[in-house]
Amino acid sequence: MHPILILVAQRLALGFLLLLAASILIFAGTSILPGDVAQQILGQSATPEALENLRRELGLNEPAVSRYFSWLGGILQGDLGTALTNGRDIAESLGSRLANTLFLAFWAAVIAVPLAIFLGLLAVRYKDRWPDKLISGVTLTTISIPEFMIGYILIYWVSIKWGMFSSVAIINDSMSLGQKLNAIAIPVMVLTLVVLAHMMRMTRAAILNVMQSAYIETAELKGLGMLKIIRKHAFPNAIAPIVNVVMINLAYLVVGVVVVEVVFAYPGMGQYLVDHVAKRDVPVVQACGLIFAAVYIGLNLIADIVSILANPRLRHPK
Amino acid sequence: MNDQLKHLSDRVTKGLMTRREFVGRAAALGVTAAVANSMLSSAAKAAGPVKGGMLKIGSSGGESTNTQDPALAASEVPVTTLRMWGEPLVNTAPDGSLDFRAAESVEASADAKTWTFKIRQGVEFNNGKTLTAEDVMATMQRHTNEDSQSGALGIVQGISNMKTDGDNFIVELETGNADLPYLMSDYHLMIQPGGGVDDPTAAIGTGAYILEVDEPGIRHGFKRNPNYWDAANTGHADEVEVLVLNDSTARTAALQSGQVHLINRIDPKVAGLLDRAPNLGVKSVSGRGHYVFIMHVDTAPFDNNELRLALKYAINRQEMVDKILRGYGSIGNDMPINKAYPLFDDTIEQREHDLAKAAEHYKKSGHDGSPIILRTADGAFPGAVDAAALFQQSAQAAGIPLEIKREPNDGYWSEVWNVQPFCASYWGGRPVQDQMYSTAYLSTADWNDTRWKRDDFDAKLLAARAELDEAKRKAIYSEMGVSLRDNGGLILPMFNDFVDGVANNVGGWIEDPNDQMMNNLASIKCWVNA
Numbered sequence: 053m054h055p056i057l058i059l060v061a062q063r064l065a066l067g068f069l070l071l072l073a074a075s076i077l078i079f080a081g082t083s084i085l086p087g088d089v090a091q092q093i094l095g096q097s098a099t100p101e102a103l104e105n106l107r108r109e110l111g112l113n114e115p116a117v118s119r120y121f122s123w124l125g126g127i128l129q130g131d132l133g134t135a136l137t138n139g140r141d142i143a144e145s146l147g148s149r150l151a152n153t154l155f156l157a158f159w160a161a162v163i164a165v166p167l168a169i170f171l172g173l174l175a176v177r178y179k180d181r182w183p184d185k186l187i188s189g190v191t192l193t194t195i196s197i198p199e200f201m202i203g204y205i206l207i208y209w210v211s212i213k214w215g216m217f218s219s220v221a222i223i224n225d226s227m228s229l230g231q232k233l234n235a236i237a238i239p240v241m242v243l244t245l246v247v248l249a250h251m252m253r254m255t256r257a258a259i260l261n262v263m264q265s266a267y268i269e270t271a272e273l274k275g276l277g278m279l280k281i282i283r284k285h286a287f288p289n290a291i292a293p294i295v296n297v298v299m300i301n302l303a304y305l306v307v308g309v310v311v312v313e314v315v316f317a318y319p320g321m322g323q324y325l326v327d328h329v330a331k332r333d334v335p336v337v338q339a340c341g342l343i344f345a346a347v348y349i350g351l352n353l354i355a356d357i358v359s360i361l362a363n364p365r366l367r368h369p370k
Numbered sequence: 371m372n373d374q375l376k377h378l379s380d381r382v383t384k385g386l387m388t389r390r391e392f393v394g395r396a397a398a399l400g401v402t403a404a405v406a407n408s409m410l411s412s413a414a415k416a417a418g419p420v421k422g423g424m425l426k427i428g429s430s431g432g433e434s435t436n437t438q439d440p441a442l443a444a445s446e447v448p449v450t451t452l453r454m455w456g457e458p459l460v461n462t463a464p465d466g467s468l469d470f471r472a473a474e475s476v477e478a479s480a481d482a483k484t485w486t487f488k489i490r491q492g493v494e495f496n497n498g499k500t501l502t503a504e505d506v507m508a509t510m511q512r513h514t515n516e517d518s519q520s521g522a523l524g525i526v527q528g529i530s531n532m533k534t535d536g537d538n539f540i541v542e543l544e545t546g547n548a549d550l551p552y553l554m555s556d557y558h559l560m561i562q563p564g565g566g567v568d569d570p571t572a573a574i575g576t577g578a579y580i581l582e583v584d585e586p587g588i589r590h591g592f593k594r595n596p597n598y599w600d601a602a603n604t605g606h607a608d609e610v611e612v613l614v615l616n617d618s619t620a621r622t623a624a625l626q627s628g629q630v631h632l633i634n635r636i637d638p639k640v641a642g643l644l645d646r647a648p649n650l651g652v653k654s655v656s657g658r659g660h661y662v663f664i665m666h667v668d669t670a671p672f673d674n675n676e677l678r679l680a681l682k683y684a685i686n687r688q689e690m691v692d693k694i695l696r697g698y699g700s701i702g703n704d705m706p707i708n709k710a711y712p713l714f715d716d717t718i719e720q721r722e723h724d725l726a727k728a729a730e731h732y733k734k735s736g737h738d739g740s741p742i743i744l745r746t747a748d749g750a751f752p753g754a755v756d757a758a759a760l761f762q763q764s765a766q767a768a769g770i771p772l773e774i775k776r777e778p779n780d781g782y783w784s785e786v787w788n789v790q791p792f793c794a795s796y797w798g799g800r801p802v803q804d805q806m807y808s809t810a811y812l813s814t815a816d817w818n819d820t821r822w823k824r825d826d827f828d829a830k831l832l833a834a835r836a837e838l839d840e841a842k843r844k845a846i847y848s849e850m851g852v853s854l855r856d857n858g859g860l861i862l863p864m865f866n867d868f869v870d871g872v873a874n875n876v877g878g879w880i881e882d883p884n885d886q887m888m889n890n891l892a893s894i895k896c897w898v899n900a
Binding site: 088091099100101102105106109135137138139140145204207208211212215218219220222224314315316317319323324327328330331333 | 428433434435436437517518519520521523524571583585586587588589613614615616617619620623624626627629630780783784816817
C-alpha cells in the first residue's frame with residue numbers, strides 16, 4: 053500500500069481512539085464534580101422530597117457505568133438523547149448552536165487567515181524595518197489583551213460611541229445574511245485580533261527559516277527579486293508549519309470562544325456547554341465534548357495530511 | 371415643573387418635539403438631564419399607555435437548560451417568561467396588597483382555616499379553553515402531590531384539603547393562616563389548563579402574551595394575546611422579546627446602544643456611571659432581599675450565643691452598604707425583616723458596629739482562639755468575597771480570629787450552603803413575614819439554614835399566623851424579630867436594592883419592592899413610546 057494511505061489510515065484510527073478516550077474522560081470529569089443534576093436544577097430552593105423525586109425521574113440512581121454505556125449505544129445509533137434539565141432533544145438544540153458556532157468561526161477565519169498570511173509575508177519582505185516592527189507590535193499587543201477586554205473596548209467605541217454595529221450578537225433563522233453579518237461584526241473583529249498574531253508570527257518564522265536555506269541563497273545569487281523568492285521558493289516549503297498553526301487557530305475559533313460568546317451573548321456551542329456543565333447535564337456535556345474533540349482531532353488530521361502531501365519525500369517514495 | 375417645561379414636555383408626548391431637543395432646552399433652563407428625563411416619564415405616564423410596538427428586554431438569569439414548566443422556574447428569565455404567558459390566582463401589588471388575577475376575590479373563615487377563592491369568569495387560556503375552578507385545583511394538586519418537583523412544594527405543604535364548588539376554589543388548612551392568599555401569589559403557581567399535568571412546558575396560561583419563540587438561554591419571543599381579559603391595563607406592546615444577556619457588561623452595553631429597552635441586575639459598581647448616560651435611567655428599588663452570613667446555632671463554636679453576638683457586633687454594616695452595594699441598599703439588623711414588609715416594627719433598636727462590645731462578648735464566649743472559618747464564593751451573592759474580607763478586617767480589629775475560605779461557585783448551593791456551619795448566602799425575601807419565617811426559621815422548615823429550632827418561636831409563628839387582629843400580629847412578629855436578632859444564627863448586614871435600567875422611551879415603569887423588574891412584570895406593564 054502507498055505509504056501516504058497507510059499514514060492517513062493510522063491517523064484516522066488514532067483519531068477514533070482519541071475520541072473514545074475523550075468521552076470517558078469527560079464522563080469521569082462530570083461524575084466527580086460536586087452536586088448532581090437534580091440539586092443544580094432545583095438550586096437553593098431544593099427540598100429533600102423534590103430532590104428525590106427528580107433524581108428518580110431522571111434515572112440518576114442507576115450506576116454511572118451503565119448510564120455511560122447506554123448513552124454511548126445511543127450515539128452509535130445516531131441518537132444524542134434528551135437533555136436531563138429541560139427534556140429537549142439534544143441533537144436539535146445542538147444542531148443550531150453548532151451551525152452558529154461554525155458561522156462565526158467561518159467569517160473570522162475568512163478574514164483572519166488570509167490577513168495573517170499576508171501580514172506574515174509582508175513582515176518577511178520588510179524584515180527588521182518599520183512595517184515588520186509595526187505588524188509585530190500591533191498583533192502582539194492585541195493577543196496580549198484578554199479577549200473579553202478587546203470585546204468590551206470594541207463594544208464601547210464601535211457600538212455605543214459610533215453606533216455602527218450591534219453589541220448583542222444574537223442571531224436567528226429569520227434574519228437575512230446582511231443582518232446576521234451586522235450582528236457578528238464586532239465578535240468577528242475580536243476573534244480576528246485574537247488569532248492574528250499567532251498565525252502571522254508562525255508564517256513569518258517559517259518563511260524566514262526557509263530563507264536561511266542554501267537554495268534561497270542560490271536564488272538570490274541568480275538575481276531574483278525578494279517577493280518572487282518568497283512566493284515561488286520559500287512559501288511552498290513553509291506550508292506545513294503554517295497549515296499547522298492555521299488549523300490550531302481554526303480549532304480555537306470553534307471550541308475556544310466561550311468568552312466571546314458570553315460578552316456578545318452569541319448563541320454558540322460554548323455557552324450551551326457551560327450552562328449544562330453547571331447543571332451536571334451529562335448527556336449534553338458528553339455530546340458537546342465529543343463534537344469539540346472531533347473538531348480538534350479532525351482539524352489536526354487535516355494539518356497532518358496536508359503536511360504529508362507537502363512532503364516530497366513521502367510523495368515520491370523510493 | 372414650570373409652565374414652559376410643562377408645555378415642552380407635552381410637545382414631546384404629542385410627538386411634536388424630540389426627546390433630545392427637550393433635554394437640550396431643559397438644560398438651557400437650568401434643569402439637569404436626569405430631572406428632564408423624569409419629567410418626560412411623568413408626562414408620558416399622564417398621557418397613558420401607548421399600545422403597539424416591540425418591547426425588548428435584556429435579562430440575566432437565563433440558561434440553555436431552562437424550561438417553561440412553572441414548577442421548575444428558579445432564575446430571572448424563566449420567571450419573567452412565565453409571568454408573560456401565565457397568571458397565578460393573585461399577585462402581590464407594589465403596595466403589599468393583593469392584586470387579583472385568576473381569582474376575582476377571596477374570603478376567609480373566622481379561624482383563617484378555610485379560604486374560598488372566587489374564580490374570575492370569562493377568562494380564556496391562550497389556547498382558547500375557558501378557565502374553570504377545576505383548572506385551578508388541578509394546578510394546585512400538581513404542585514402539592516408527593517411526586518412534585520415544584521419549587522412551591524414547601525409553600526403549599528400546610529394544605530389539608532382542596533375542593534371546588536361551582537366557580538369557587540376552596541382551600542382548607544391544618545392550622546389557620548391569615549396570609550394564605552400571599553402564598554398563592556408564588557410565581558410557580560401559574561394556573562394551567564388541567565393543571566398542566568399533560569404538558570407542563572406548553573406555556574398555556576391566562577397571561578397577556580403568547581410564547582412564539584422559545585430558545586432557552588438565547589431569547590424568548592412573545593406576541594400579544596388577543597383574548598386577554600385585562601388588556602386595558604396590561605400587555606401594551608404588540609410584541610415582546612426577552613434576550614438572555616447574562617454578562618453584566620453586555621447587558622449595560624445593550625441598553626446604552628439602544629438594542630434593548632429594559633435590563634435587570636445592574637452592577638452597583640457601574641450604576642452611578644450608567645445613570646449619567648442621557649438616554650436611560652437607573653432605577654433602584656429597595657426590597658426584601660438580603661445578603662447574609664449564616665451560622666449553624668447547633669454546631670460548635672456557633673452554639674455559643676456570646677460568640678454569635680461578638681460576630682454580630684464586629685461587622686460594619688454601613689461599610690458593607692457603602693462598599694459592596696455602593697449605596698444601593700440599606701443596613702440590616704440581623705433579622706430577615708425590614709420596612710418593605712407589612713407589619714414591620716420600626717421601633718426595634720438597630721444594632722450598631724461596636725468593636726468594644728464585640729471584644730467583650732468574644733471574651734465572655736471563652737473561645738479558644740482557634741480560627742473561625744467563614745466560607746464564601748462570588749456566587750453566594752455579588753461581592754460576597756469582598757464582603758467577607760471586610761468582615762474579616764473588622765473582626766480582627768476586635769480580636770476575633772476570623773478566617774476566610776473561598777469556595778468555588780460551582781456546587782456552592784449543594785456543598786456549602788446549608789451544609790457548612792458558617793457561610794455567605796442570600797435570601798430573596800418573601801411577600802409576608804409569616805412566609806419568610808416559616809421558610810427558614812420554623813423548626814421543621816426545609817431551608818432552616820441557621821438550624822434555628824425553638825418551640826417558643828414556632829408557637830409564636832403559629833399564633834401570629836392564625837391571628838386576624840393586625841395589631842396583635844404585629845406585636846408577635848416584633849417579639850420574634852428581636853428574639854432572632856439577639857439569639858439567632860443570622861448575621862444580616864444589608865438588604866440589597868433591585869437595580870434595573872430603563873430606556874427613556876419606556877413608559878409605565880413603577881417601583882415594585884416585590885422583586886426585580888417590577889416583580890418581573892415590567893415586560894407586560896411597560897410600553898414603548900414611539
